[in-house]
Structures are given as C-alpha cells and as structure tokens.
Amino acid sequence: MLDPGPDLSTRLFSHIDFTNGAVAAVSGGSDSTALLLLLKHHLDRSAPSAKLLAVTIDHGLRQGSAAEAQAVAKLCAERGIAHRTMVWSGRKPSTGLPAAAREARYRLLASAARAEGIGLIVTGHTADDQAETVLMRHARDGSLGNVQGRGLAGMAPATLYDWREWIVRPLLGTRRAALRDFLQSKHVGWAEDPTNSDESFERPRVRAALAGDNIRRMDEALVMASQAAIERGQLGLDAADLIRRFASQPATGLVRLDPQLLSTGDERAAIYALRTLLATVGGIAFLPDQARGEALFGRLKAGFLCATLSRTVVDFRRAGIFLRREARGLPPAAAAIDNTIWDGRRHITLNDSSAGLLIAPLGAAAAKRLSIDAGETPASLMRAALAAEPTSRQAFENPDVQQGEPASSGFDARPVVAPFARFLPSFDLAPARAIAGLIGAPSLPALPCGGHSAG
Numbered sequence: 001m002l003d004p005g006p007d008l009s010t011r012l013f014s015h016i017d018f019t020n021g022a023v024a025a026v027s028g029g030s031d032s033t034a035l036l037l038l039l040k041h042h043l044d045r046s047a048p049s050a051k052l053l054a055v056t057i058d059h060g061l062r063q064g065s066a067a068e069a070q071a072v073a074k075l076c077a078e079r080g081i082a083h084r085t086m087v088w089s090g091r092k093p094s095t096g097l098p099a100a101a102r103e104a105r106y107r108l109l110a111s112a113a114r115a116e117g118i119g120l121i122v123t124g125h126t127a128d129d130q131a132e133t134v135l136m137r138h139a140r141d142g143s144l145g146n147v148q149g150r151g152l153a154g155m156a157p158a159t160l161y162d163w164r165e166w167i168v169r170p171l172l173g174t175r176r177a178a179l180r181d182f183l184q185s186k187h188v189g190w191a192e193d194p195t196n197s198d199e200s201f202e203r204p205r206v207r208a209a210l211a212g213d214n215i216r217r218m219d220e221a222l223v224m225a226s227q228a229a230i231e232r233g234q235l236g237l238d239a240a241d242l243i244r245r246f247a248s249q250p251a252t253g254l255v256r257l258d259p260q261l262l263s264t265g266d267e268r269a270a271i272y273a274l275r276t277l278l279a280t281v282g283g284i285a286f287l288p289d290q291a292r293g294e295a296l297f298g299r300l301k302a303g304f305l306c307a308t309l310s311r312t313v314v315d316f317r318r319a320g321i322f323l324r325r326e327a328r329g330l331p332p333a334a335a336a337i338d339n340t341i342w343d344g345r346r347h348i349t350l351n352d353s354s355a356g357l358l359i360a361p362l363g364a365a366a367a368k369r370l371s372i373d374a375g376e377t378p379a380s381l382m383r384a385a386l387a388a389e390p391t392s393r394q395a396f397e398n399p400d401v402q403q404g405e406p407a408s409s410g411f412d413a414r415p416v417v418a419p420f421a422r423f424l425p426s427f428d429l430a431p432a433r434a435i436a437g438l439i440g441a442p443s444l445p446a447l448p449c450g451g452h453s454a455g
Ligand SMILES: Nc1ncnc2c1ncn2[C@@H]1O[C@H](COP(=O)(O)OP(=O)(O)OP(=O)(O)O)[C@@H](O)[C@H]1O
Pocket: 024, 025, 026, 027, 028, 029, 030, 031, 032, 033, 055, 056, 057, 058, 059, 105, 122, 123, 124, 125, 129, 193, 196
C-alpha cells in the first residue's frame, strides 16, 4: 500500500506518458478527487504544458447529481483546471442500469477526450475497487485458484476503449483510506454516493464485508488478482504466438488454422487462441465460454467436422480448419451510416459521395459470380466467406461488378477484432495485436504506460 507522502504523485504517475494530455474522470467522490489533485500536482512539476481536462458525467439518475458536478467544477476553477460536465441524456433502461450507465460514461468520456485531441483517460479505481471486483467475480464463478477464470485478474491497469483511447487506472495499487487521508490533510471534501452503501446492490455488500478489520481478506484478493494477471498476460502471449504460427487468412472473412495447432502441447493457449478467433470471425463481443471452447477443441482433435460456435462455422477438412461467419442472422439491407460497426465485424466509413447508400451482405448468389483464384483453399469456402461480407446495394445490383473483393466504392469496411473492439484490457494486448495483423484491422495505439508487456 502506498502512503500519501510528498512523492506519492510521482510514484503514481511517473510511468505514464502525458505528452498528449489527459482526461481525468472525476465523479466528485474521494478517489477521483484525490486522483485529480495528485495528477495536477504531478503535471505542474513534470509536464506543465500537458493538457489536463477534468470531466464529470452527470448520469441524471440521482437527485443531487447536477450539484455534485457543479462542486467538481468549482474545485477545478479554484485550482485552475479545465472542467467539463457531460450529461447522459439518453433513454435509461429499466434493467441493467449500472451496465448501461457505465457504457454511457465511457462513451461520453471518450467523446470529451476526442474533442480535445486527447488519447488518454485516467480513472480513480483503487485497490479497494480491485479487491471488490475480484471477490464478486470469484463469488459468481467460484473459481478461486482457478487461473483459467480470466476475470480473476480483475481490472487491467490500462484498457483501450474503441480501439482509440487508453483508459489508465493509476490508483489500482492504492487504498481508498490513503487517498481519503490525503484529501483530509489538504482540507478537501468529497461527495458520498449513497448507492455505494446501498446493500441491495452486490458491490456495496462486498464492500461492507471488506470494511473494518478485514484487511487480510482484501490483501488475499489483491494477491490473487496480481497472480491471475500475470498468468492471463502469459496466456495471451502464448495464444498470440500460436495465432502467428498457425493462423492465416486466405480470403476476407475466411481464417485458416493449420491442424498442427491441435498438437502443440499447449492446449490452454490453443483453446484461448481458438476462442478469440471464433469471436472475431463471428463478430461477437464476448468469447465463447471456456467449456464450449474446450469441447470444440476436443472434437477437432478427434477429426474432421463441421460445427458452429459464436456465429462461426468451423469446418475441418483435409485442406485445414476453416473459420467463417455463418450465413444465418446477417444484417438485412440498411442505409449505411458513417463510422459504425456492421455485424460486429466491419468498421464502415463512408466516402463523401455515399449519401443514400444501402449496405447488405453480398449473398451466396452474387458470391458465386465472383471469379476467385482459390489456390489451395477450397473455392466453395472462399465464396461462402465472401457471401457474408458487406457490399453496397448499388454495387450488388450492378452486374458488371463481379471481380475481386465485394466491398466496392462508396464505403470502406475495415475488419475489427470483435471481442476487443470496445474494451481491450492490457492483459489481452498480445492476442489482439496478433489477430489485428491476421485480419487486417488497424494497428493499436501505443500503450501510454510502461511496465506491461504487450508482446
Ligand atoms: N459520474 C462520473 N463522472 C466521471 N467519472 C466517473 C463517474 N463515475 C465514476 N467515474 C470514474 O470511474 C471511477 C470508478 O467509479 P466508481 O463508481 O467506483 O467511483 P465513485 O464511487 O463514483 O467515485 P470515486 O471513485 O471518485 O470515489 C471513478 O474513480 C472515476 O474516475
């Protein structure tokens, strides 16, 4: 645990690159208020020209949330820190509210950062938050000591949002009590969020169980998290290595796995590689669960098969193991919208002249008309994969457009690494990078903090 000594801010922030500025996410609670003041102190001393913008999200869910945002704005004005309040004005769902609020919060924080040309967001998650997260996940999947429970690594020290902004959590090793001591020593107050002590929610219940003298339990949880984080990082590195050695992409949307992947001797990494690839090809944000991944891997070891998992057809034949998006459930023809994700797999950007463009899957009949140089890959598989690629309705209806790739002028469709496209924890940098290289997704922005091997 770190004490709030005079060099606390150096210890917390000196490994982070603030050249391109930072957005500090400040709710007005103790942790993020301390984060802001410590960061300001650090930047004043070591990077005075770095841009700092404090952002408060007013979720509009509690009475008093606007006043809390105003209190943060006042503190910032007193300290010469730029501040912005962003209001979550969208429709509030009746179920899954915390998740929706979190989603909206990161979207708004990222848009504030983008507007200022800042690529880094810092949050005030603490060691206490980390312990709570790990204990909640443990209670859910009961996998204490089972390092295959990826969630037991807790929150990553850095997470890439939307493949663009890095969310960094510099306080993950610092206890809330230390931050509160720091604020009290500076005579700075903070807001108490009543939902943090409302024990009808899971996190406050875990928090209450950890309160008081239960330091040992918290320390145990943190040790478990750091061990799991190391193992998870290593699993990612091993899976990335296998992806580079055994996966190729013979056509857009078609991934080929060399059957040698089944006998490398590192089944854990091979199954992890398989799960990440299945989610990518199927355009699914979540990996297929471990049990299904293991079962599929076992069946592949037994011989040729054709199966579907995570919207991905797995076709093991003499020429190799092929993965492609299944034909069912593709998006219907719809007006193309710039800068959106199509089918969870393709990032659509429109050319200037694309008003009124309709986008639809190419479809089997049109794919049949494409002339394909299949090489060693079965042409039927290449066609089946291309049939699930987006094309513009205009191109589709033009019988002259029959050559090469289905995506034609009017828009660009860049592949995305579906399971990591929204949130990429730094633990998974290595497999994300390997898959991006495989499918031609944009490269990743550099990690703004040292000390974490990205592979
Ligand atoms: N309304 C918000 N506006 C800006 N950032 C927020 C907001 N809510 C949460 N955050 C960010 O996410 C982090 C973790 O959120 P969490 O809900 O655990 O914090 P909190 O209890 O609201 O406040 P704090 O962490 O400041 O005590 C915060 O430290 C802060 O950086």
